[in-house]
Amino acid sequence: MNIDQIKKEFPIFDEKIQNNDLVYLDSANSSQKPKIVVDRINEFYTKQFSNVGRSVHYLAVAATNLYENTRTSVQKYINAKDKNEIVFTKGATEALNLVANTLGQSYLQEGDEVLITELEHHSNYVPWHFLRKSKNIKINFAEINEEGEITLEEIEKKITPKTKLISITHLSNVTGAILPVKEITQLAHSKGIIVVVDGCQGAPHLKLDMQELDCDFYAISCHKMYGPTGLGVLYGKKKWLEELPPYQGGGGMINEVKKDRISYGELPNKYEAGTMATAQVIAFDQSIKFLESIGIENIMKHEADLVEYGQELLQKNNSVKLIGNPKNKGGVLSFTIEGVHPHDIATILDEDGVAIRAGHHCCQILHDKLNIPASARASVGIYNTKEDLDHLNQSINNCKKIFNL
Amino acid sequence: MNLKELYQEIILEHGKNPRNLRKTEGFNKDAKGNNPLCGDNVHVYLKLNGQKIVEDASFEGSGCAISMASASIMTDLIKGKNEHEAKEIVEDFLGMIKENPELKSEYLSEDEKTKLMCLSGVKQYPMRVKCATLSWHTMVSAFDEKTEEVKTEN
Numbered sequence: 356m357n358i359d360q361i362k363k364e365f366p367i368f369d370e371k372i373q374n375n376d377l378v379y380l381d382s383a384n385s386s387q388k389p390k391i392v393v394d395r396i397n398e399f400y401t402k403q404f405s406n407v408g409r410s411v412h413y414l415a416v417a418a419t420n421l422y423e424n425t426r427t428s429v430q431k432y433i434n435a436k437d438k439n440e441i442v443f444t445k446g447a448t449e450a451l452n453l454v455a456n457t458l459g460q461s462y463l464q465e466g467d468e469v470l471i472t473e474l475e476h477h478s479n480y481v482p483w484h485f486l487r488k489s490k491n492i493k494i495n496f497a498e499i500n501e502e503g504e505i506t507l508e509e510i511e512k513k514i515t516p517k518t519k520l521i522s523i524t525h526l527s528n529v530t531g532a533i534l535p536v537k538e539i540t541q542l543a544h545s546k547g548i549i550v551v552v553d554g555c556q557g558a559p560h561l562k563l564d565m566q567e568l569d570c571d572f573y574a575i576s577c578h579k580m581y582g583p584t585g586l587g588v589l590y591g592k593k594k595w596l597e598e599l600p601p602y603q604g605g606g607g608m609i610n611e612v613k614k615d616r617i618s619y620g621e622l623p624n625k626y627e628a629g630t631m632a633t634a635q636v637i638a639f640d641q642s643i644k645f646l647e648s649i650g651i652e653n654i655m656k657h658e659a660d661l662v663e664y665g666q667e668l669l670q671k672n673n674s675v676k677l678i679g680n681p682k683n684k685g686g687v688l689s690f691t692i693e694g695v696h697p698h699d700i701a702t703i704l705d706e707d708g709v710a711i712r713a714g715h716h717c718c719q720i721l722h723d724k725l726n727i728p729a730s731a732r733a734s735v736g737i738y739n740t741k742e743d744l745d746h747l748n749q750s751i752n753n754c755k756k757i758f759n760l
Numbered sequence: 761m762n763l764k765e766l767y768q769e770i771i772l773e774h775g776k777n778p779r780n781l782r783k784t785e786g787f788n789k790d791a792k793g794n795n796p797l798c799g800d801n802v803h804v805y806l807k808l809n810g811q812k813i814v815e816d817a818s819f820e821g822s823g824c825a826i827s828m829a830s831a832s833i834m835t836d837l838i839k840g841k842n843e844h845e846a847k848e849i850v851e852d853f854l855g856m857i858k859e860n861p862e863l864k865s866e867y868l869s870e871d872e873k874t875k876l877m878c879l880s881g882v883k884q885y886p887m888r889v890k891c892a893t894l895s896w897h898t899m900v901s902a903f904d905e906k907t908e909e910v911k912t913e914n
């Protein structure tokens with residue numbers, strides 16, 4: 356696998372960013388886009404545009420087919436059993452809200468418990484909090500260990516007879532910990548507990564096999580997967596998607612509408628109310644093709660090498676403190692520098708063309724637990740190289756110099 | 761863009777050893793501010809005497825060098841001013857951080873102006889302006905006895 360070649364497929368790396376070559380280490384936030392994805396959006400709008408699923412003219416039928424092709428590609432990519440288990444949303448956030456809302460309407464009852472973890476992104480906490488407010492469900496938190504991991508044992512410890520649902524991240528966007536989702540699901544199912552997975556960080560970086568993982572729901576963010584913004588995917592087991600009520604009402608999701616009664620459409624239309632992000636869905640097919648052309652095994656190998664290299668570099672750099680040290684770790688390096696606030700780090704790194712993120716990364720619960728207000732985070736994607744991490748390290752040294760460390 | 765202008769020695773020094781980082785005993789005005797985007801937070805305390813003059817000002821909180829230095833310098837120079845003077849200084853400071861080339865307030869000494877101008881480098885970093893202004897907005901809120909937390913998103 357030739358990373359230089361892969362990098363050339365991303366037009367942004369031809370740009371000078373404030374006179375610097377771009378060292379992009381913010382892929383956990385959002386990934387850059389390969390040319391084929393950008394071009395596909397342009398091509399669809401210039402040559403093929405029509406709304407999908409509504410009209411019978413040529414363009415409408417062609418667009419509908421393209422739209423549905425992506426659904427099939429996603430199904431294959433994540434090895435879902437059925438094409439109708441793939442629902443497009445505006446993002447992973449909406450996917451998680453859809454799950455919480457519909458389960459709240461028809462499944463979860465007052466007093467039921469939902470188990471999440473201290474690693475969760477706000478989008479896998481706030482939707483459950485809504486149910487805490489509206490339905491009086493209880494939220495429990497599985498706690499991280501010293502390494503910033505969530506173990507199967509910890510999950511087992513926190514399950515009570517009232518636990519009805521476990522909602523967990525596949526890969527932490529702060530510590531990089533990869534959770535034992537398959538084992539957690541097995542355990543949960545043996546006790547009749549539903550499993551929801553926030554797959555935002557898992558989907559771009561790990562091999563996905565829904566039938567093997569066996570979780571009930573899996574939320575994906577397409578913009579982190581070399582795809583367009585404004586798009587997410589919710590995988591849901593067919594029996595759930597059939598059983599649960601609709602989330603939003605409007606055009607496209609209905610079967611029959613009368614003054615005194617309404618019946619809802621079949622899957623997947625039932626969950627795709629209104630005009631969807633058509634161009635993004637169609638372009639996302641190219642993101643999947645891009646990922647397939649490299650191969651997830653190669654991607655995982657490359658990113659694992661990068662993390663190991665980066666971790667070693669930063670561990671050797673005194674005054675840098677890495678957050679978490681999970682055995683099973685994805686491409687995220689979160690850190691603090693004693694005496695320099697993460698925002699100052701990010702500003703100084705930016706001046707060198709090194710793009711990272713500073714803040715709580717939408718994980719305030721975790722930062723509270725770690726007793727830090729914020730952290731700096733470098734995260735990798737397929738286009739990153741060891742040189743990028745060398746740049747990071749040099750720029751950190753520059754930062755230390757400015758702060759007289 | 762110029763990092764040296766942003767991270768001047770005096771900012772680094774105030775950032776590292778902030779003045780008035782404590783809670784004023786017997787304060788009679790206070791307010792909280794927070795920056796939801798970055799999780800920075802500040803709590804400003806004021807003690808006004810019978811003549812409505814700031815006898816003491818202090819703050820608690822955590823944040824970047826810019827926000828700590830800004831709160832540190834602010835609480836130092838606001839002492840001895842009355843509410844009207846303080847608010848005019850705030851306006852002057854916010855104007856300078858956003859666009860004005862210099863400070864104009866007659867209530868600021870040359871020395872105080874020089875100190876505050878050290879924060880002017882922030883202008884070139886739009887994402888960081890809120891770091892410099894959070895404690896100032898929070899102080900106004902304390903004067904006005906607002907109970908709601910100040911939230912800056914510029």
Ligand SMILES: Cc1ncc(COP(=O)(O)O)c(C=O)c1O
Nearest residue numbers: 446447448476478528553555576
């Ligand atoms: C772990 C995690 N969950 C959820 C989200 C939200 O995803 P989206 O931007 O697709 O709504 C993100 C991304 O910010 C994330 O990193």
